[in-house]
Amino acid sequence: MDARRLFSGEFRLAELHPAKLLAALFLLAYPLFATDFFTYQIGAYALILGTIALSLMMLAGYGGMVSLAQLTVAGVAGYSMAIFGTNSVEVMGLGWPWYVTVPFAILLAALFSAFVGAISVRTEGIYTIMITLAIAVAFFYFVRQNYLIFNGFTGYAGIEPPTLLGVYWRDPVPFYYLSLAIAAAAYGAVLYVSRAPFGLALQAIRDNPRRMRALGFDVTLHRVAAYFLAGLVAGTAGVLMVWFNGRISPGSVGVDVVIDILVIAVVGGLKHPVGPFLGALVFVLLENFAIDLIDRERFNTVIGLTFLLVVLFSPDGLLGLFGRARDRLRRERHARREAQRVPSGERHPAGSLEET
Amino acid sequence: MRRFVERHPFGALLIAVAVAIFVWLIFAVWPEWLVDAIGRKKTFVNTLLNGITLAGLYFLVASGFTLVFGLMRNVNLAHGSMYLLGAYIGYEVSEATGSWFLGLAVAFLAIALTGVLLQVLIFRRMEGEDLRQTLVTIGISIIAADLMLAVWTGTTYQFLPPEWLFGAAQLPIVSVIRSSGDAVYIVYPIYRLVVLAVAIAAGIALWLFLNRTRVGMMVRAGVNDREMLAASGVNVQLVFALVFAIGAGLAGMAGVIGGTALSIAPGEDIRYLLASLIVVIVGGLGSVTGAALGALLIGLAEQFGLAYFPTYGVVLTFLIMVVTLAVRPQGIMGGR
Numbered sequence: 001m002d003a004r005r006l007f008s009g010e011f012r013l014a015e016l017h018p019a020k021l022l023a024a025l026f027l028l029a030y031p032l033f034a035t036d037f038f039t040y041q042i043g044a045y046a047l048i049l050g051t052i053a054l055s056l057m058m059l060a061g062y063g064g065m066v067s068l069a070q071l072t073v074a075g076v077a078g079y080s081m082a083i084f085g086t087n088s089v090e091v092m093g094l095g096w097p098w099y100v101t102v103p104f105a106i107l108l109a110a111l112f113s114a115f116v117g118a119i120s121v122r123t124e125g126i127y128t129i130m131i132t133l134a135i136a137v138a139f140f141y142f143v144r145q146n147y148l149i150f151n152g153f154t155g156y157a158g159i160e161p162p163t164l165l166g167v168y169w170r171d172p173v174p175f176y177y178l179s180l181a182i183a184a185a186a187y188g189a190v191l192y193v194s195r196a197p198f199g200l201a202l203q204a205i206r207d208n209p210r211r212m213r214a215l216g217f218d219v220t221l222h223r224v225a226a227y228f229l230a231g232l233v234a235g236t237a238g239v240l241m242v243w244f245n246g247r248i249s250p251g252s253v254g255v256d257v258v259i260d261i262l263v264i265a266v267v268g269g270l271k272h273p274v275g276p277f278l279g280a281l282v283f284v285l286l287e288n289f290a291i292d293l294i295d296r297e298r299f300n301t302v303i304g305l306t307f308l309l310v311v312l313f314s315p316d317g318l319l320g321l322f323g324r325a326r327d328r329l330r331r332e333r334h335a336r337r338e339a340q341r342v343p344s345g346e347r348h349p350a351g352s353l354e355e356t
Numbered sequence: 357m358r359r360f361v362e363r364h365p366f367g368a369l370l371i372a373v374a375v376a377i378f379v380w381l382i383f384a385v386w387p388e389w390l391v392d393a394i395g396r397k398k399t400f401v402n403t404l405l406n407g408i409t410l411a412g413l414y415f416l417v418a419s420g421f422t423l424v425f426g427l428m429r430n431v432n433l434a435h436g437s438m439y440l441l442g443a444y445i446g447y448e449v450s451e452a453t454g455s456w457f458l459g460l461a462v463a464f465l466a467i468a469l470t471g472v473l474l475q476v477l478i479f480r481r482m483e484g485e486d487l488r489q490t491l492v493t494i495g496i497s498i499i500a501a502d503l504m505l506a507v508w509t510g511t512t513y514q515f516l517p518p519e520w521l522f523g524a525a526q527l528p529i530v531s532v533i534r535s536s537g538d539a540v541y542i543v544y545p546i547y548r549l550v551v552l553a554v555a556i557a558a559g560i561a562l563w564l565f566l567n568r569t570r571v572g573m574m575v576r577a578g579v580n581d582r583e584m585l586a587a588s589g590v591n592v593q594l595v596f597a598l599v600f601a602i603g604a605g606l607a608g609m610a611g612v613i614g615g616t617a618l619s620i621a622p623g624e625d626i627r628y629l630l631a632s633l634i635v636v637i638v639g640g641l642g643s644v645t646g647a648a649l650g651a652l653l654i655g656l657a658e659q660f661g662l663a664y665f666p667t668y669g670v671v672l673t674f675l676i677m678v679v680t681l682a683v684r685p686q687g688i689m690g691g692r
Contacts, residue, residue, distance in 0.1 A: 122685040126486040137630040142670040304498035311491045
């Protein structure tokens with residue numbers, strides 16, 4: 001329950017695991033010793049991808065709904081930025097100020113996400129993945145053939161973050177901190193929601209929807225609300241994404257990118273919000289440095305194989321791998337201690353903490 | 357039929373009127389005001405025929421997808437890759453031997469074999485784990501798409517159908533009557549009509565196989581209750597492998613047929629995966645009849661969308677899916 005205490009003021013720094021503290025310090029100090037390329041192309045990019053994947057993790061991990069449309073949701077936010085804000089293409093670009101466009105784009109994305117949820121939650125399990133994939137692909141084809149609103153194949157360019165407080169926010173270091181702040185906020189929010197009554201109900205619905213319905217919970221409403229929240233996260237990341245790239249086109253919401261987000265979330269692990277960020281880091285590093293190992297053209301084979309290996313051998317991702325290693329270590333230590341203390345007699349089973 | 361009319365007299369009347377208008381639209385010579393309202397008749401009939409032939413192609417792809425799901429609950433998202441791989445293999449074979457039919461047969465067999473391998477090596481190892489199977493097939497399709505791009509590059513290929521399938525046929529449908537009094541008939545490529553015929557033949561063959569043979573009976577029994585079928589002494593794994601082979605083989609065959617009617621290029625795998633997904637979502641997962649109905653709806657929607665409101669064509673397809681899901685989440689022919 002520490003996340004709720006965090007918000008009610010009963011939080012003590014001493015309770016924080018030293019590894020977490022170290023990770024936070026590292027992330028904060030990262031731009032001090034990293035080059036611009038590492039700060040922007042690796043650091044900020046991984047944080048943005050991680051945030052989009054986080055919204056998928058939230059739905060899949062807590063709600064049991066694997067939605068492939070989360071990148072599309074981010075794309076809706078990105079396109080809204082181009083359509084309602086300013087862009088350098090002579091299409092649309094209504095020129096709203098950024099403080100109106102940004103919240104509006106995020107809200108629009110969240111509503112779109114809720115709409116996706118409303119369509120897909122009436123069916124269960126494996127249908128969700130099919131329906132959301134169909135929506136994502138349909139959106140891709142739609143923006144590609146629609147020139148009136150989405151400017152078709154070319155898409156939009158010249159979408160810039162505002163210059164605020166004398167800082168140009170697309171410079172590597174400010175942009176990194178902006179991404180970090182938003183990623184941290186999203187991470188904290190997801191962690192908080194997962195332990196709030198709503199999140200607990202959502203997880204209960206994942207485990208047994210019929211029982212929850214019998215207990216008087218509105219299963220559909222909870223699920224759609226989860227989609228809305230995930231849409232807020234994905235939409236915010238989508239705004240960052242369009243600032244990061246400076247442009248958006250059908251290629252940005254294409255099927256391969258949609259699958260990339262799934263790969264990131266699954267490779268990282270769907271059990272804990274830190275998984276997507278881990279996955280994003282691995283993905284971005286592979287994307288940038290796989291060239292040295294193998295032909296640049298065959299990057300998809302590398303990423304596909306990584307994905308396949310993870311799914312085949314560690315279904316809960318790198319986090320699961322890590323968790324299992326830790327469990328085994330802990331169990332061995334426990335067993336050793338037990339053996340010293342109680343030479344014979346009953347032993348307490350040292351089950352995995354994750355499963356409770 | 358009679359019971360339907362007795363039960364829903366108003367609905368039946370509505371359907372009858374719609375069918376009558378439809379038949380009139382096809383066979384009558386359009387009066388001026390109609391041409392002014394929705395364009396030339398030639399466009400309409402050609403779009404209709406394009407839609408129906410596209411539906412035939414979609415049916416070939418989607419029926420395999422739905423068959424595999426119906427029996428084994430496997431969502432094979434690598435189905436689109438099988439379509440594309442079948443097309444490439446068929447192309448290579450028909451280029452090497454000069455026989456289009458040999459290409460078709462080899463594509464069917466090769467992809468059927470791929471399907472069996474997939475079933476034995478992947479799906480059998482993770483029975484009952486829906487999500488994992490789906491993710492694995494996504495992984496496979498990523499790798500397959502990339503490797504196919506490496507081998508066949510980004511070039512667009514097109515098959516040449518056999519000579520006698522070339523050319524166009526004059527249909528007994530009058531498009532306009534010239535001022536001189538001559539009737540102008542609608543002309544349509546023969547090959548497209550053959551695609552439709554093949555799809556219908558495949559549909560009938562599937563229906564006969566499922567409803568009139570012993571193995572088909574086992575398949576249907578397996579759809580209803582897998583455990584009971586296994587308990588009554590049937591080698592379920594063998595039935596699974598067979599169904600997977602047929603489903604995958606159909607996709608491979610559709611690759612050759614579709615590659616001849618349209619073209620083969622990277623990205624087609626996604627297009628046909630999307631088509632299969634929407635067709636089975638609309639038609640109902642696991643039902644071959646549903647796949648036929650869904651394919652017809654989606655094929656027509658796509659072509660009419662393309663012809664009459666080009667920049668919003670996809671929305672029409674999408675709307676059909678949304679409305680179906682809202683009214684009947686399990687699809688038109690899907691049972692629970």
